[in-house]
Amino acid sequence: MKKVSIIGATGYVGIELMRLLHQHSEVKIKDLISKSSAGQRLTDLYPQFRGSELNNYQLKAMEDFQAEASDLIFTALPHGVSQNIVGELSGKGAKIIDLSGDFRYHDLDIYEEWYGVKHKHPELAAEAAYGLVELNREQIKKADLVANPGCYVTASLLGILPMLSFSKADLSSIIIDAKSGVSGAGRSLKENLLFTETHNSMKAYSPAVHRHSSEIEYIANQFLKGEYDSDLKTFNPADISTGADRAQILFTPHLVPIKRGILATIYLNLKESSSEAEILELFQQAYNEEEFVQVLADQLPEIKNVAGSNFAQIGFKYDQRTARLIIVSVIDNMLKGAAGQAVQNMNLIFGYPENTGLKATALFP
Amino acid sequence: MKKVSIIGATGYVGIELMRLLHQHSEVKIKDLISKSSAGQRLTDLYPQFRGSELNNYQLKAMEDFQAEASDLIFTALPHGVSQNIVGELSGKGAKIIDLSGDFRYHDLDIYEEWYGVKHKHPELAAEAAYGLVELNREQIKKADLVANPGCYVTASLLGILPMLSFSKADLSSIIIDAKSGVSGAGRSLKENLLFTETHNSMKAYSPAVHRHSSEIEYIANQFLKGEYDSDLKTFNPADISTGADRAQILFTPHLVPIKRGILATIYLNLKESSSEAEILELFQQAYNEEEFVQVLADQLPEIKNVAGSNFAQIGFKYDQRTARLIIVSVIDNMLKGAAGQAVQNMNLIFGYPENTGLKATALFP
Amino acid sequence: MKKVSIIGATGYVGIELMRLLHQHSEVKIKDLISKSSAGQRLTDLYPQFRGSELNNYQLKAMEDFQAEASDLIFTALPHGVSQNIVGELSGKGAKIIDLSGDFRYHDLDIYEEWYGVKHKHPELAAEAAYGLVELNREQIKKADLVANPGCYVTASLLGILPMLSFSKADLSSIIIDAKSGVSGAGRSLKENLLFTETHNSMKAYSPAVHRHSSEIEYIANQFLKGEYDSDLKTFNPADISTGADRAQILFTPHLVPIKRGILATIYLNLKESSSEAEILELFQQAYNEEEFVQVLADQLPEIKNVAGSNFAQIGFKYDQRTARLIIVSVIDNMLKGAAGQAVQNMNLIFGYPENTGLKATALFP
Amino acid sequence: MKKVSIIGATGYVGIELMRLLHQHSEVKIKDLISKSSAGQRLTDLYPQFRGSELNNYQLKAMEDFQAEASDLIFTALPHGVSQNIVGELSGKGAKIIDLSGDFRYHDLDIYEEWYGVKHKHPELAAEAAYGLVELNREQIKKADLVANPGCYVTASLLGILPMLSFSKADLSSIIIDAKSGVSGAGRSLKENLLFTETHNSMKAYSPAVHRHSSEIEYIANQFLKGEYDSDLKTFNPADISTGADRAQILFTPHLVPIKRGILATIYLNLKESSSEAEILELFQQAYNEEEFVQVLADQLPEIKNVAGSNFAQIGFKYDQRTARLIIVSVIDNMLKGAAGQAVQNMNLIFGYPENTGLKATALFP
Incomplete structure (x- = not known):
């Protein structure tokens, strides 16, 4: 032990x-x-x-x-x-x-x-090794110090990573509209975290200037530079979308009256026509061997199906009319977005099966 | 009477x-x-x-x-x-x-x-006269039949209308990420509207294909064609953004566990650099004489400040870095998004002061 | 004015x-x-x-x-x-x-x-005149200083007052189990009022020792002594339950994750057999001319039917098997339990119709 | 396996x-x-x-x-x-x-x-063996058919059982005011279970006539007759409260807008003066060796500390002034109140350690 x-x-x-x-x-x-x-x-x-x-x-x-x-x-x-x-x-x-x-x-x-x-x-x-397991597994195994990712960042990157190396993607067009439960704010005594101030309400905050904005964009661009020994099966530097050598990300977080969970809705323009089948294949290639990231082919994810678990679920919609891709990614901010991912990192470091202590499925209802 | x-x-x-x-x-x-x-x-x-x-x-x-x-x-x-x-x-x-x-x-x-x-x-x-009062006041006064707008549409149009005639706006880039309380779904006996299925959860639904998507885009383009005798003070056909003769709108609704309220987060690319002062002036010109639309200069709106009232509140952020505008618009979907707006229309038709019976401020906490 | x-x-x-x-x-x-x-x-x-x-x-x-x-x-x-x-x-x-x-x-x-x-x-x-209008209307009208009742006290007294002069009631047996929304705690920065600490949870607090316990019991006994010029139509000192010259009240408040509303469940032993019809008549006599207190003959009250209004609703069940009466009383703690009642008192003092400014019905859904 | x-x-x-x-x-x-x-x-x-x-x-x-x-x-x-x-x-x-x-x-x-x-x-x-493990462990081990207890019944009996053999307890005076989350009603399509009908509201239902009322009273009296080979350490037929040969229970359930959890507030008159120390000892004797029932000496239990777990937590207050005992018992209705207890029963039947698969602590926040 x-x-x-x-x-x-x-x-x-x-x-x-x-x-x-x-x-x-x-x-x-x-x-x-x-x-x-x-x-x-x-x-x-x-x-x-x-x-x-x-x-x-x-x-x-x-x-x-x-x-x-x-x-x-x-x-x-x-x-x-x-x-x-x-x-x-x-x-x-x-x-x-x-x-x-x-x-x-x-x-x-x-x-x-x-x-x-x-x-x-x-x-x-x-x-320090960046601790998004699905992105950086091999570096983590060898690291003395792991930097566990931000909660919004985890939900966002899992949704967007498989698209970064997709040649049809316009990487300058990425918009992430994320919604988080209140536990993400921690146990701090702030007036705007009181039950009476948040229940039955909702708000956007720090649009474009939230710190996680910089982290999403930074890590995405590090990925494009080949900094991670990614297991993402789609990853092939030769495929990297040209024309946009950098990903640019606009990120707006929102506070919603739930305890746990982040839902990130990601918008991405495509430079050429695509299809749901093509997109699905990209996601499946990326995550088919990943236990903790599940790609939904025919439905959109909901917080209730991951809250209480270390799983991420990802769904999407390709809109032919506007040539845009809408990706929805959900996690439990306390688990895959924080403590669960940290334990997943620990398992890697110690050489335990990655899911040790992390098998719980969502607590529902 | x-x-x-x-x-x-x-x-x-x-x-x-x-x-x-x-x-x-x-x-x-x-x-x-x-x-x-x-x-x-x-x-x-x-x-x-x-x-x-x-x-x-x-x-x-x-x-x-x-x-x-x-x-x-x-x-x-x-x-x-x-x-x-x-x-x-x-x-x-x-x-x-x-x-x-x-x-x-x-x-x-x-x-x-x-x-x-x-x-x-x-x-x-x-x-039929389209019943968004701030857009179409004069036609409504004379109408025998008024078509009261959709709830998502009201929140979205109030946020986006003053930008439609802004020459720097790229009207092909509009993305609306809207979040609604559950009352918007009505009193229908559907499993996914049960308390146990919605409380402490959240989801996107009908991305790009929700009916209100077509309504927002249709009315925005009718406006651009000069179909409404708008009071919006910014409106000047000569100013209409060229290059994009049509607005194209991608709309994704979400269900959040609150009773009342819609928060629409609107993303819009600018073709040239602007400033918060310039944007604020456009909003103020549009709504300064409108009792039911309040423009916030220095904060973002929250559901709790409008729920229970017929007021809309609108805030925004101009992000120099990505040359994008983020507009946040909130209403009570049951009031400004439905029954309140209907009474506002009735007041116009009967010639009563527009705010008769609609003066209540938000019920908070 | x-x-x-x-x-x-x-x-x-x-x-x-x-x-x-x-x-x-x-x-x-x-x-x-x-x-x-x-x-x-x-x-x-x-x-x-x-x-x-x-x-x-x-x-x-x-x-x-x-x-x-x-x-x-x-x-x-x-x-x-x-x-x-x-x-x-x-x-x-x-x-x-x-x-x-x-x-x-x-x-x-x-x-x-x-x-x-x-x-x-x-x-x-x-x-000072005690400001429970239904109990003390005449004294309030003449008072220079009115003491507006506690929120729990208002819900509890409205439920129990008509039974205090009921000869079959065992006044030593009264138990009040009250459940309140979080707004009752005010806007204080306390850890246990954070959203994350109260949402999806519930607790009892201060059982038997909450200050409102003393207020309920004190006012009930003042009433029994004839201190108020009550309009309660049942009130007749000659009828006062003998054997129990004093009401004794055990009161336990609970915090539930709603914003507004108090639901008080009141238990009372009867010394002789009674009937629902007899009890209903007592409540109706007491409140038939009271605009703000509604007696439900055939259903139990719910918070949603009073929240946002100054109304109290009261229902009950007589259980023949255990010879006990269960009374359920609901109010909006911010209105009939605080500010609404204060305005009702103001209307009395100024001689305005009692419901001036207080006609709003519950905000639902 | x-x-x-x-x-x-x-x-x-x-x-x-x-x-x-x-x-x-x-x-x-x-x-x-x-x-x-x-x-x-x-x-x-x-x-x-x-x-x-x-x-x-x-x-x-x-x-x-x-x-x-x-x-x-x-x-x-x-x-x-x-x-x-x-x-x-x-x-x-x-x-x-x-x-x-x-x-x-x-x-x-x-x-x-x-x-x-x-x-x-x-x-x-x-x-059939009644499946409240703490009451009937030995019979369950040998049973072919186990009747898993009702959710309200589990919360109520765990709170009241140690008092049934307490000679100072007046067993005819028991009142149980229970509050349950909505999952207890199951996944049935009923209008009153819609989010919009239950969120931010609360109600009592079936006072005195809920089926679990009969189950609580029936099992309590079977216990008094010595029908269970109880492990409850207080149990001693000779101690059984005389004067009240039967327990009589008045039970009122309430629906509160949380997903999981039952909080039962139990009121019991004492025939003689007691002390908090004496009561605590009775609870500790009963549950000291029970893993899934925790007695709190100095605080009252909250739903959030058991939801997501198979644990019950019990606290109490002795009120000298009214000679009444107030007991608060909380469980997760889906776990100790249903599926968790069923697995606990299964473990007993198969001879596994009783906590196999049931060690999870509450999911909080």
Whole structure:
């Protein structure tokens, strides 16, 4: 049994990691670190763990944590904070999976522009492997530090990646209209996250300027440059759409009154006429051997069919009339969009079957 | 006091009309017609009217209805059914406001293609005035038959109309990603409308092929042809964007787990660089004298600020980087998107102040 | 037009008062006082008022407020705070309707025990009229200071009052299990009011020790002592249930994931056999002339039929088998449970028809 | 690997059984029987199973089902229908766990009175073991037919059982006010289960006359007669409360707009003064060795801490002032209230550890 720890254990991503890890057959939770709740019993904060082996866990402070005693550490912290902690933990023998935005960019100019933060560990950013498993499986296996992707980014990239190398696609035309449940905002005490402010309502926010916008576009273009040893079966640098050497992405997130789930509706112009059969084949080639990405041939995906699971589901519609492709991609933002994907990365690193501890299907109704 | 009647009184749009009309200071409800519930007491079906003057109303059957006794009739019926009823009622002296899709198109080829129904009253379709008040106020005032717009169409057109005559707009690039509450689907017994199937979930449906798609595009292009005596202050045929003599619209609706409200996120490419100030001025010119359309200069609209009211709120973001405009338009689908707009049309027809009976602000929280 | 002001204008109760008052035909809003937002424009905080005459209102600070310039002042403040402000305002000519718990008890020992606060204005508490209109209409009309009832208290008392003078009722057996929407908790930044913490969940809280418990029991017993000039037609001191000279009430509130609405399920043992007809008659006698309280003879009430309105609906079931009566009472906690009732009180004080500005039926769906 | 089948596989309880069973380490799903969907692929109806081994399952008709080929059969059918199917399946070697109300009563007079159905298999009803594990573990282990308890009944009995043998409890005073999520009503096409009719609303239904009322009272009294070989550590026939030889229960269910979860608030009079410590000890004695029932000493339970899990959580408050006990019990109605408990029963029958396949903690947020 490998020993794993979580730093930032009492945020929503932290407890979702706990939920997955305490029932994972191959690992054991070593330490749960929480700045705000050190010294408290986990079940006083989260009574849902009373019936589990975590019943008597006491949350620790960072200063009492020995990185060396863990085989792998998950850092579930705000960006900016995370790079410091990862800097401290690095080189002590434990693998690290970081769930913040701090290590997702090799090009730190982009990071610093969009995050408004100076990066203090460029050497770590340079070696971090981007943790979208379906894109970057081989690098992840060998990495000491994995940068787990953003939630919106995961839903968006899974929907758009197989189209990036499609010669008919106009990569300058990509628009992503994403809708997220409220858990994506974390457990922060903000007025606009109160039940009375969000229930029965809906809004767009940060159109064109959300940080995940830069991450989607950056990773898509890294992919086009051949930076990832992608398993995506469609990937063939020779096929890369010419004329648009760069993908340009306009991204608008929305907040909807559900707990979990992201639905990304992606719009893409085609430069030549295509067909649903042709598009379907591209998706199937990309994902046929991927357990966690399911391509729907004849229906559109719904949040309820993935919420509570690590699965992504993708459907699409080709509109002959406007020569546009509409792709719909859904995930559970807490799982494939955060903690589930992190465990999938851990499984890769430790050489376990990729689906270990991640087989649950959606909780419905 | 004018006398008004509702045919199709017990559907959701019917009861919303009732709610508005029984407290309208200038009209009196004459007859409430319901095929399914004729003979029943209204308050046995809808106990919320117990405290009102509708407490003793008994629902009538169509065969007991005398059109001549009403000054105005609202028809809140399914398309296809509605044209027959309107055909029967027509010419008996009562004005008619029809809330179905049957009389929204002067070009019946488009209607028949998208609705899959042969139109039996082309002469009535030809004379019907399209009932988007802000677009067509003068024609509505004189009309015997008003075709009340679709709910998605109202949210979409209010957001896009001021841009149609903007010379920098690429009218072939319009994408509308709309999100609606469940009341828009009416009171139909369908499995996918059950609480357990929609709560905490979300989905796209009918991408590119929803009927309202054709209505948005049709009306936008009629506007470009100068068919409406628009009050929109920006409207100047000489300004009409050249190069794109037609607007082409890709429309994707989504179902979200709220009761009321439509949020339409509209994407539009600009052919030349612009600025937020320039765009704001276009919106303000269009709507400054419109009571029911509010342009937000510095924030994005939310459903909660219009639900329960007849107001539309519109915000936008100009993204210099991608030269795209993102417009967000919100309405209450039951009010500005259906019954509220119908009452606004009625006020115009009868010469009452346009906001009579429609002054309520959003019910929040 | 009378001039009215609101102190505590930007809390949920404050804006609900605004919503009602700015459309009230007989009054005009004078000042809106907010400690936290003085100097800000109302519509920057609450954009739903953009289309109204409140569009240009600027929130004021308490120190800039002249009580003398208003005919009536609503105080929508936390208990403890409210008594100080009311103390300051008192005697300056304006009537006051206080929505806190501070002036609901003539017996200050009970207040101080349950609220944990020393009362600084016993003289005002002594003269304040309890503002449950159906119970105390005549005293309210003459009062300078009205104590608007608690939300749970209103739902509970309307359900139980007609039974208090029923000789078969065992007044020591009353149990009230109440369920409230989240708006009842106000706009406070508490973790347990976040969307993610309340949506799709439910809980009981403060069983037996909620402050409204004491208010329900106190007012019920004041009623039994003949303290109110009740219009309740059943009321006849000679009928008062003997054997139980006091009502004893066990009250448990619950938080449910809806925005507005309280549903109180009330359990009461009968000492002798009764019948549904007998019980119905008692309710009808009590409320037949009350516009805002509707007795349902043959169905149980639901939140959706009152939310958005000032109406209460009451239904019941007599269970012969266990000799128990189950009464279900529903209100909108923001309206009949707070702001609506306050306006009803204002109408009484000014001599307007009681339903002025309060005729809206429930907003459904 | 034991082979198990589900009859009634496409109702909500059926698919919840599937979700649990297809990941159970010791059993394999053999046949999935659905009257309405025979011949269809499971994943066309429920796309959430695409990523699982059930991906290619085809639903079967009853006439193609061989009971002998399964070691155990779950029947998830409406009452009345279920007894016929169980009658057919019985004696063919497969154990049966029935999730309807048909085999929960040994006294068929009560069944027939409350269900309005004549029982056709009294011999099976007589031998069926009542499947509340914590109450009847030993009988279940040996049973050929287990009657899985009702959802409300499970929440209620777990809350009240430890009090039944408490000499200070007045067993004639029990009132249970229960609140359930909408999934409890199943996937039936009823108007009052539409999203628009239930969201943001709430109601009581069937007060005093719900079928689960009779089941709670019947099982409680069977327990008092010593019919179950209870593991409840408090159980001692000599202790049984005298004076009240029978428990009498008044039960009122409510529908609340959540998907999963039942919260039962239980009221019980005490005949003598007690203390929170004394009550806590009774609960702890009863459940200390029970994995799936957690007693909270210092807080009240919430739905969110059990939804998605097979755990029950129980909290309480003793109110000295009114000498009443308030017990709050929460479960996930689909799991501990139906499918989870059925799997727990299956584990007992097959001799597997009771928690096999049931270790998941609540899905939160």
